[in-house]
Amino acid sequence: MRHTISALVLNQPGVLARVAGLFSGRGFNIESLCVAETLDPSISRMTIVTRGDDQVIEQVTKQLNKLIDVIKVVDFFNNDHVDREMMLVKVKAEMSFRAEILRITDIFRGKIVDVTPNSYTIEVSGDEDKIRAFMDLIKPMGIKEVVRTGKVAISRGSKAI
Amino acid sequence: MKRTGAQILLESLRLEGVDTVFGFPGGMVIDIYNELPNFPIRHILVRHEQAAVHAADGYARSSGRVGVCLVTSGPGATNTVTGIATAYMDSIPLVVFTGQVPTRLIGNDAFQEADIIGITRPCTKHSYLVKDIKDLARTVKEAFYIAQKGRPGPVLVDLPKDVIAGSTEFNYPESVHIKSYNPTYKGHRGQIQKAFKLILKANKPLIYAGGGVISSGASEELIALAKTLSIPVTNTLMGLGGFPGDHELSLGMLGMHGTYRANMAVTNCDLLIAVGARFDDRVTGKVDDFASSAKIVHIDIDPTSVSKSIRVDIPIVGDVKDVLRELNKLAKEEKGDWRGLRKEWLDQIFQWKSTYPLAYKQKDIIKPQYVVEKIYEITRGDAIISTEVGQNQMWTAQYYHFTRPRTLLTSGGLGTMGYGFPAAIGAQIAFPKKTVIDIAGDGSIQMNIQELATVAQYNLPVKIVILNNGYLGMVRQWQGLFYNKCYSQTSLDASPDFIKLAEAYGVVGLRATKPEEVVPTIEKALSISKAVIMEFIVEKEEDVYPMVPAGAPLREMLLA
Numbered sequence: 001m002r003h004t005i006s007a008l009v010l011n012q013p014g015v016l017a018r019v020a021g022l023f024s025g026r027g028f029n030i031e032s033l034c035v036a037e038t039l040d041p042s043i044s045r046m047t048i049v050t051r052g053d054d055q056v057i058e059q060v061t062k063q064l065n066k067l068i069d070v071i072k073v074v075d076f077f078n079n080d081h082v083d084r085e086m087m088l089v090k091v092k093a094e095m096s097f098r099a100e101i102l103r104i105t106d107i108f109r110g111k112i113v114d115v116t117p118n119s120y121t122i123e124v125s126g127d128e129d130k131i132r133a134f135m136d137l138i139k140p141m142g143i144k145e146v147v148r149t150g151k152v153a154i155s156r157g158s159k160a161i
Numbered sequence: 162m163k164r165t166g167a168q169i170l171l172e173s174l175r176l177e178g179v180d181t182v183f184g185f186p187g188g189m190v191i192d193i194y195n196e197l198p199n200f201p202i203r204h205i206l207v208r209h210e211q212a213a214v215h216a217a218d219g220y221a222r223s224s225g226r227v228g229v230c231l232v233t234s235g236p237g238a239t240n241t242v243t244g245i246a247t248a249y250m251d252s253i254p255l256v257v258f259t260g261q262v263p264t265r266l267i268g269n270d271a272f273q274e275a276d277i278i279g280i281t282r283p284c285t286k287h288s289y290l291v292k293d294i295k296d297l298a299r300t301v302k303e304a305f306y307i308a309q310k311g312r313p314g315p316v317l318v319d320l321p322k323d324v325i326a327g328s329t330e331f332n333y334p335e336s337v338h339i340k341s342y343n344p345t346y347k348g349h350r351g352q353i354q355k356a357f358k359l360i361l362k363a364n365k366p367l368i369y370a371g372g373g374v375i376s377s378g379a380s381e382e383l384i385a386l387a388k389t390l391s392i393p394v395t396n397t398l399m400g401l402g403g404f405p406g407d408h409e410l411s412l413g414m415l416g417m418h419g420t421y422r423a424n425m426a427v428t429n430c431d432l433l434i435a436v437g438a439r440f441d442d443r444v445t446g447k448v449d450d451f452a453s454s455a456k457i458v459h460i461d462i463d464p465t466s467v468s469k470s471i472r473v474d475i476p477i478v479g480d481v482k483d484v485l486r487e488l489n490k491l492a493k494e495e496k497g498d499w500r501g502l503r504k505e506w507l508d509q510i511f512q513w514k515s516t517y518p519l520a521y522k523q524k525d526i527i528k529p530q531y532v533v534e535k536i537y538e539i540t541r542g543d544a545i546i547s548t549e550v551g552q553n554q555m556w557t558a559q560y561y562h563f564t565r566p567r568t569l570l571t572s573g574g575l576g577t578m579g580y581g582f583p584a585a586i587g588a589q590i591a592f593p594k595k596t597v598i599d600i601a602g603d604g605s606i607q608m609n610i611q612e613l614a615t616v617a618q619y620n621l622p623v624k625i626v627i628l629n630n631g632y633l634g635m636v637r638q639w640q641g642l643f644y645n646k647c648y649s650q651t652s653l654d655a656s657p658d659f660i661k662l663a664e665a666y667g668v669v670g671l672r673a674t675k676p677e678e679v680v681p682t683i684e685k686a687l688s689i690s691k692a693v694i695m696e697f698i699v700e701k702e703e704d705v706y707p708m709v710p711a712g713a714p715l716r717e718m719l720l721a
Contacts, residue, residue, distance in 0.1 A: 068341060070341055071340060
C-alpha cells in the first residue's frame, strides 16, 4: 500500500540524512520526499510517500518517531487529507500543436511559464490523477523534460498536526 | 569568566558526575588532554580506540552509569565504530567524544579528517557536531540525557579543534528539555489490566525476559511477579542475571543455544510475557513457529521493538520497572493458589529438564564446559564475567548461572569478538575490589590482546580465561554440522605462546592441560592480585549443544 506521511522535524543540518539513512538502512523505499521550512523557522516539514504492508508502515512511522530530531509523524492513509504536487513540463510546441497545448493547459488550469518559438514550459499542480491525466494528454506533443516536486499533504478540517 | 572549550568540556563532565574517561590522545584533542590533569577525572589510556569504547561499555554495563570515551579525529574516530555499534545493538549508554579538524577545514579532506557523524549515523542513538563553542555545554548535557533516557544507547559528540581551543562564558544548564524526545515511561493502565487478565486465564504462562530488565533495574520486580504468580522465567543472553539462574522457576537461556526446557516451554506455552526483550532472530528461530500457540504480551520502552518481527496481542510501551510494578500491585490483590494451578505446567517443565539437562562428559581432555562450571563454583557466582563471542560465550551463558543483574558483560546483538577483555577492564575500573573474569577463546582474545599493556599499566587484576581449542570454534562447529566438515580458514595454527605473552606484558600466565589441573589453576589465578591469563587446552572439536539450526523452529534442537 502507498502511504503519505508527514513529519515535523527540527530544522537542523543532518536531519535529512538521518531520515534518508533510516529508509535505506532498513530497506524501506521512498517514492517521493519533499522538505521545507514551516511557519516556525526552527521546524521543517517533510512529506514522504512510501510503500509497504501494514507492518512495514508501522515500523516506518515508529522508526521516524524514534529519531531524536523528529517531533511528530502523521500517516495520512486513514485520514481525510488533501495532497498536491507541482510539475514543470517542457514540451515541444511546433506551430501546428501550439493551440492544442494551450487549450489542454487551460483545461487543467496550468500556466505557461516560459515560451520559445518551438517550446512551452508549463506549470501544473494538482493531485496525482490530475497530473497523470495531464501527462497523458500532453505526451503525444513530445515532452522534452519533466520535473516534479513530489507530494505535499495536509489534513482536511480545522485541526492542524 | 571565560573558559576554553577544553575546560568547558571537562567541567561539564565533572558536573555530570563522570569520574573515569577511557581514551587515546591525538592531534585534534591535545587541548583537552592538556587540561585533563587539572580535573578530578581519571583517564584510562587504552592501546586501541576500539578498546576504549568496549571498556567504557563494560564500565556502563557493570555499574549502570554512562561510559565515556575520548579519542582523536580520523582514525581515532573510525576505530571506535565497532565499539559504538556494539553498544548500540545492546542499548548501552555511552557518550563518545571525538576530535575533529577545525571547522574551516571540515569537508576539505584534511589530515586525519573523517566524517564520523556520517559514518556512525546508523549505529548511534544520536550525534552532534559542535560548530559553535556557545553550544558546547548544552550539547554535553543533552548527550548525557539522551544516552540514558528511554532506551539507552551511545551518543557521539564531534569536537572540532577550534571549538575546543576557543573560549566563551561557561554556564552548565541544570536541566534539559528536548521537545522532540519524550519517551513513554508509564505503561498504559488499560493495557496493563488486559495483560493481567490474560495472565489470570493462562494455564501455561511463561516470562521471556531480556536486557530491558537489567537496564531498567527491574530485577526485583521481575522476581516478585514470577514468584507471586508462579510463572517460570526464561532469559535471553542479554537478560541473564536479571532473574536468578539458580532459582527453581528459572529455565535458563532460550534460543539457538538455549536449554531444552526453555525452548520446549516457549513452544508449548499458552501465554508468553516478553519483558524488555526484542524477539531477536537468535531467540525466535523460525518466527512462524515461535510461541505459536500462545498469546503474547510485550512490555518494552521502545515502540519500534513492538511488532517488529512478531505479532503481539497486548503491547505495553513503557519502562519495564514501572509496568512490572503495576502488574505486581494487581497480582497482590488477586488471591489464588497459583502454585497449585501451575503444578501440571511446572511438572512438565521439570520433566523436560530431567530428560535433557545441559550435560557433558569430562574424560581425559579438558572440556570447556567443565572450566566454566568450575569458575562458577569457585567464584560462587559472585564475579563479574565478560565473554568474547562464539563458543566461549555460549558455554558461559549455559554453565555460569548468573544470579544478579549486571554481572554478565557480553556482546549479544552485534556479536563482537574482542569485546570481552576491554569490557572486563571497564568493569574492573568500576569495581576495583571485585573479581572480574573474561572468558575467551584463543581466537577472540587476540582481537584486543594489546590491552594487556593497559591492565599492566593500571595494575588491574583482570583474569582472562582462554579456552584454547586451536579453532575459531563456533564457525568450525557450523562447518562441521552444515558444511561437510570443510574447516576452511578456522584452524588457528600459529597462536602465540599465551604464557610467554602474558609475561612479556608483565602479567601472569598459567596453563592447564589436564582436567585435574583446572581447579588448582583457577584457584591460583584468583589468589593473585595481578592480571592473569589462564590458558586451558581444551577438547579441540567440542560443540555447543543444544543447537537450533538457523531459521529452524525452536523445538527442532540438535541435542548432541
